[in-house]
Amino acid sequence: MGATFGERSVGFSGLTVSRAGLGTMTWGRDTHAEDARACVHRFVDAGGSLIDTAPAYGRGEAERLLGRMFRSDVQREDLVIATKAGFVFREGARVVDTSRAALLDDLRGSLERLRTDYVDLWQVHAWGHAPLDETLAALDFAVTSGMARYVGVSNFVGWQTATASTWQRAVPGRAPIVSNQVEYSLLARRAEVEVLPALQHFGMGFFPWSPLGRGVLTGKYRTGVPRGSRGATQHFHWYVEPYLEPRSRAVVEAVAKAADGLGMTPAQVAYVWVRDAPGVTAPLLGVRSAAHLEPYLEAEDMTLPPEIARALDDVSGGPNEARDL
Template sequence: MQRRQVGACGLSVGRLGLGTMTWGGDTPPDVARTLLRDFVEAGGDLIDTAPAYGGGRAEELIGQYMRSDLRRDDLVIATKAGFGTHGGPQGIDTSRRALLDDLTDSLRRLRTDHIDLWQVHAWGDAPLDETLAAIDQAVNAGNVRYAGVCNFIGWQIGTAAAWQSAVPGRARLVSGQIEYSLLARRAEVEVLPALNHHGMGLLPWSPLGRGVLTGKYRRGVPRDSRGGRDHLSWFVEPYLDTRSRAVVDAVARAADGLSLSPAQVALLWVRDAPGVTAPLLGARTPEQLGELLDTEPYDLPATIVEALDDITGGPHQARSKGPIDK
């Protein structure tokens, strides 16, 4: 698998990442183990997780498999802090205490002494300088190598990144994670320009439009899909509208012409979009993951990219200005 630098920092990762949101829940441990092994065998190393995933179970599984199946050095572990129960109802808490408590628990569950990429899971109500001071403390202690943010909008990224770069010795933010796909291009308006300006890489989640771009919902909602499950149907429903169906139809037509699957076309569009470091794959089965990993030798023709741009919102402004360093 080809590698990319995360923004302007010294960390490099494979150009596809593996997401673990369903591990410990809809994805059983034996399947998670197979997914992790298949991903690493294909040259992948970026594993994205969080304390909130499976109530910590996703991190526990990764920690277990690093002892039984893989070496710690085989993986670039990206986890998060600031979203979870924290002893009460689930919610956002980006205070120094909550973040550092999350870090301590993540290190224990992952059975490691450091996190490669530690991310603030969401913008919170705690003073920003307190949140960012927790990152500095974790990096200075050696528990964290690099830091980033998740689900921040443009001005939030700019404010946080500028604060960290204002004083020598603060831990610079190197990445931002947000939803980005042919069905969700809002990141191009403010998030991508902010990341690019501050030398940060983009780690898109749901590059397949929450599974809708695979085409599996074209004739209804399969019972075994996320949309067919009561606890996840809310996640898929926003993309089951008329506009989304038109986009899925266009992706399917492109896939037919290229002898690829719709999922592969949708992933390739995101993978090679300007500013993207590594889309995070939320595959729930080895078959799904294998299909996506098989995209490694492929690139979409420029004419297909332009057509998909036009159908889903218009030209990609960064693309028209020339390539952004990955």
């Protein structure tokens, strides 16, 4: 059967996950049902457990696809399902609403689409304008009612993470914030400044999204925007474009050079750098087919030599101060 994904604990909580997660942002739009099903089968067969989704992904279709798989493709108890709340569609536009009513409406909708009584990790998708105590009270209710086992946040910067965690710790009985997920890769290292130190201080897990720099670190954009890539689509061009500038190209070339020397692919180098970076629990992989998952499974037995990891640190923004602690 080959290599299998290992496990990691989510901070100081009792939740454990595979050390890679399966992201579903493209499900129901760029990733069709049969490809999503094949991805999940291969992921679970390889020991993967964490699947991250959200009501905003495909306007609920990602959750529906996963929910349908519980009928015949995979056992619910074999997975750690993480979903989110707080992004809603109003008059065709996506807005952030972190009020108690909006969050709990999202959660109930997620449970219905996922065809399950609970989610393992429920996350506030973004910092909103509702009073923070109201937002966090919704998390408490989700846990005490049994609709969520654990709660976390997503896209919170350092001070927001610390504020939410401190509030939950202030009174016994509140549900602790166990994790945060923000973008983190060799092209996006801002999390090292405040987010990762905050997570370490509060004993929280970290789920990096877009660990391959929105696909750019695979090297596929080195000579242009290939047909069929996210960068070539009207709905995802904006997502890829920020990393097609000269500084990013220099990082991509360094990754490609390291890959050549190590007998790895650029995608594997970029992934392993994130997976093994200090404070990381599980990178979220947005693969669109089972075949795209294979290189990361093969990388389970791979590590970067310390001098290569540090060289990539240097070329992508400077030393990672936590690496030698």
